[in-house]
Amino acid sequence: MAEELTFSTDPQWRVKVGLAEMLKGGVIMDVTNADQARIAEKAGACAVMALERVPADIRKEGGVARMASPKIIREIQAAVTIPVMAKARIGHFAEAQVLEALAVDFIDESEVLTPADEENHIWKQSFRIPFVCGARNLGEALRRIAEGAAMIRTKGEAGSGNIVEAVRHMRAIVGEMKRLTLLGEEELIGASKQLGAPLDLVRWVARNGKLPVPNFSAGGVATPADAALVVQLGAEAVFVGSGVFKSSDPERRAHAIVKATTHARDPKVVLEASEELGEAMKGLDVRQLDEKELLQTRGW
Amino acid sequence: MKIGILAVQGDFEAHQKMIERLGAETAFVKAAADLEAVDALVLPGGESTTQLQFLNDEGLFQPIAERGGKTLPIFGTCAGAILLAKEVKNPAQASLGLVDMTVVRNAYGPQIESCVTRGITTLSDQPIEMVFIRAPMIERVGPGVEVMARRDDKPILVRQGRILAATFHPELTEDATIHSYFLKLVRDER
Numbered sequence: 001m002a003e004e005l006t007f008s009t010d011p012q013w014r015v016k017v018g019l020a021e022m023l024k025g026g027v028i029m030d031v032t033n034a035d036q037a038r039i040a041e042k043a044g045a046c047a048v049m050a051l052e053r054v055p056a057d058i059r060k061e062g063g064v065a066r067m068a069s070p071k072i073i074r075e076i077q078a079a080v081t082i083p084v085m086a087k088a089r090i091g092h093f094a095e096a097q098v099l100e101a102l103a104v105d106f107i108d109e110s111e112v113l114t115p116a117d118e119e120n121h122i123w124k125q126s127f128r129i130p131f132v133c134g135a136r137n138l139g140e141a142l143r144r145i146a147e148g149a150a151m152i153r154t155k156g157e158a159g160s161g162n163i164v165e166a167v168r169h170m171r172a173i174v175g176e177m178k179r180l181t182l183l184g185e186e187e188l189i190g191a192s193k194q195l196g197a198p199l200d201l202v203r204w205v206a207r208n209g210k211l212p213v214p215n216f217s218a219g220g221v222a223t224p225a226d227a228a229l230v231v232q233l234g235a236e237a238v239f240v241g242s243g244v245f246k247s248s249d250p251e252r253r254a255h256a257i258v259k260a261t262t263h264a265r266d267p268k269v270v271l272e273a274s275e276e277l278g279e280a281m282k283g284l285d286v287r288q289l290d291e292k293e294l295l296q297t298r299g300w
Numbered sequence: 301m302k303i304g305i306l307a308v309q310g311d312f313e314a315h316q317k318m319i320e321r322l323g324a325e326t327a328f329v330k331a332a333a334d335l336e337a338v339d340a341l342v343l344p345g346g347e348s349t350t351q352l353q354f355l356n357d358e359g360l361f362q363p364i365a366e367r368g369g370k371t372l373p374i375f376g377t378c379a380g381a382i383l384l385a386k387e388v389k390n391p392a393q394a395s396l397g398l399v400d401m402t403v404v405r406n407a408y409g410p411q412i413e414s415c416v417t418r419g420i421t422t423l424s425d426q427p428i429e430m431v432f433i434r435a436p437m438i439e440r441v442g443p444g445v446e447v448m449a450r451r452d453d454k455p456i457l458v459r460q461g462r463i464l465a466a467t468f469h470p471e472l473t474e475d476a477t478i479h480s481y482f483l484k485l486v487r488d489e490r
Contacts, residue, residue, distance in 0.1 A: 011416035018433045018472050019411055022345050022378075025309040044354070046309055046347040081391065081405055082347050083434065105411035105434070128412055262308050262354060263330065 005204055005212060016130035016150035019083065019105065020214040023047055023151075023237050027227070027258045028216075030054050030241040033072065034079035040244070043254030047083040047106070049239070050076045055112045055159025055295070056242035056281065065113040067095040073102055085132070090299045091117020100129045106151070107131045109144075111298035112158045112241070121299060124148030134218065136169045136296055138176035142197035142205070143300075145213055152211055154235070155296040156219015159242050161283030163220045165296060166230055170217055174234045180206040219296070222247070222280045224260030224273040231264035248278030301486060304329040304338030308354035310346020310379060314471040318479050332359040340373040340486040343380025345433065345469050348405070351379055352394060361396070368398040373462035375482040381465035382436050389439070399460045400442030403467075407437030421449040421457055421477070428475045430456070430468040438467060462486070 008014070026046025031037040037048045052068045053061065067088050077084050083105035088095040090109055095116070099107050109122050111134050124131040125148035134155035135141035141152045154173070156166030176195070183191055183206060192202040204212055217235030221227055222243040230238060238261050240254075247253045256273040263269035291297070303319050305312045307328035316326045319342070327338055335341070341364065343351070355361040368374050368384075376384045385403040388395045393405070408414075411434055418427040430451070438455040441447060449457035449466075456467045457478070462485050470478040 014416055014431065014472065015411075015414045015433060018431055018469065019414065021311040021314060021472065022347065022433055024311060024313070024346075025307070026347065026350055041349060044350045046350045077410075082349060083411065100412070103410045103412050130411065258350070258353075259357070266330075 005200055008212060012128065013150070017213055019130055020132070020151040023083070023216075024214055025262055026237050027254075027261050028085065028237065028239045029244050029254060030239075031076060031245070034075045036245055036250070037076045037079045037084075039251055040254055041080045041082050043251060044258035045082060045254065046237070047085055048076060048080060049085045049087065049108060049241075050104070051087050051112075054242040054245060056161070056246050057159075058112060059159040059293070059295075067092070067099065067113070070098070070102055073099075073104060077102075077104070087113055088122070089113040090115040091120050091122060093122045096122050096127060096129075096131075100127055104129065109133050109149075111155055111295050115298050121147055132216070134296070134299065135173065137172045138180075138205070139195035139197045140300065141173055141211060141215075142195065142201040145201060145211070146198045149213065151214050151216060153216040153218040153239055154230075156217070156221075157284075157286050157289075158219045158295050160220050160286055160289075161222040161243060161246070161281040162286050163222070163226045163229060164286055166217050166219045166221065167233065169219075169296075170230055170233045170235060173211075173215065177205055177209055177211070181209045221257070222283060224256045224270055224277075227257050227260045228264040228270045231261055237261070242281055246281035253277055253280070301325065301340075302327055302338050303340050303342060303483075303486065304335065305342045306344060306351065306360075306380075308358070309350045310344040311469070311471060312342075312344040314469075315342045315344050315377075315479075318471050318476060319483070322476055322480055322483060324483055329360070330358065332363055335360065335363055335367075335372075340375070340482075341368075343374060343376035343383050344471070345378035345380065348379040348382040348393065351383060355383070365396045365398065368396060369461045369463045373482070373486045374398065375464045375479075377466045377469050377471060378433065378435060381438075381467050384463060384465050386442070398463050399458065399465055400445050401438050401455070401458060401465070402440040404437045404439050406434055407439075408432065408435050410434065417451065419449055419451055419456070423448065423477050423481050428470070428477050429473040430470075431472045432468045435467045459485075462488070
């Protein structure tokens with residue numbers, strides 16, 4: 001590497017990205033109670049995301065979606081040995097402070113919850129706990145990294161059971177990174193302006209062809225083949241929200257998605273994982289959703 | 301010489317980068333058949349519960365437990381060290397039992413306790429950088445185990461024959477001291 005990012009040698013930063021590295025190749029599952037967390041761990045999840053309602057229910061029930069109650073988070077922390085993540089509302093740094101005080105292992109500043117600030121995201125560099133943030137394109141991913149995110153995930157369309165948006169976002173991020181690698185030095189300032197992203201990060205991506213933090217996929221994964229798809233498109237690990245516990249047989253489906261993630265490039269194993277599963281969650285046609293029903297347009 | 305890296309979950313790519321930098325060939329191990337083609341095995345960091353499940357599912361557990369240390373030198377970091385232990389606590393968990401040690405999972409606490417420090421090993425006079433991420437603690441080692449580094453008096457780098465285990469992540473640093481030593485163990489030229 002010709003030059004390092006100014007923050008990449010900071011020990012705090014390296015420890016944050018280090019945990020993200022440990023989660024690679026794995027599946028992070030949304031859980032709403034200790035029992036679900038145990039099922040997820042037993043099925044081979046590499047981490048769980050503690051929340052009060054899965055995205056499909058948030059979508060159905062409406063109302064303001066907030067950080068999960070500390071009680072639920074504590075119960076989940078006590079139930080499993082794998083890392084426990086929890087969601088904070090976009091821009092709600094006080095929720096993030098509470099989650100840090102709870103010593104969760106990772107905070108997801110998530111568009112699935114109702115945003116608390118429509119102008120600003122959380123300044124994540126001032127926290128000791130690592131953050132993951134959603135992104136629909138490279139500019140958004142790099143803005144979040146500049147704020148201190150140690151992991152990026154596609155936003156997809158949470159709670160839809162429809163992989164189309166996660167695919168769109170992963171292809172956008174990977175495609176824009178490829179494009180940067182072809183640009184000359186003098187073109188990078190223009191790219192930085194166009195992406196709305198800091199020049200040092202744009203330069204880093206242009207030289208390395210990847211994000212400086214792990215790049216995961218989320219939002220709409222419902223089947224083993226969905227997981228295999230996003231991994232082959234470039235996701236280094238997979239988040240599954242409503243897909244597991246909104247299906248007819250969560251234990252088997254969880255295990256099947258874990259297996260398909262590790263063996264994404266081996267169709268025989270993905271086939272094996274796809275067999276004898278109960279029904280997947282029903283899912284939504286994202287095109288039929290109203291603009292204001294979309295979760296992915298929250299944040300910028 | 302080809303170094304296999306268990307690639308079911310975790311930071312296997314970081315190990316690959318480090319080992320290839322040292323000039324050795326690598327191959328990812330995801331199934332029992334992959335083991336036949338390698339001369340040594342790295343068990344990377346990650347989640348030991350997830351990795352353990354794959355070892356069982358893929359029929360890797362038995363062959364590694366049987367060949368480990370004999371015809372198969374092994375290097376495990378963090379989760380890999382947990383898998384190598386004779387006994388695992390907090391909670392109890394099945395393990396390969398290849399190193400006579402007791403390991404306590406998540407002994408330093410959650411992510412907020414993760415850190416980067418520097419420490420001395422028996423391999424060099426210079427301190428090396430050590431990245432601890434939700435690290436386990438080696439609580440006890442048997443008489444046949446050489447302790448090569450300590451942190452707060454607890455062993456963090458140990459060797460039993462041709463098996464090496466670290467509770468930290470040398471693969472997340474630029475320092476190749478420990479990986480170089482492992483390659484020497486593999487070539488049997490200590």
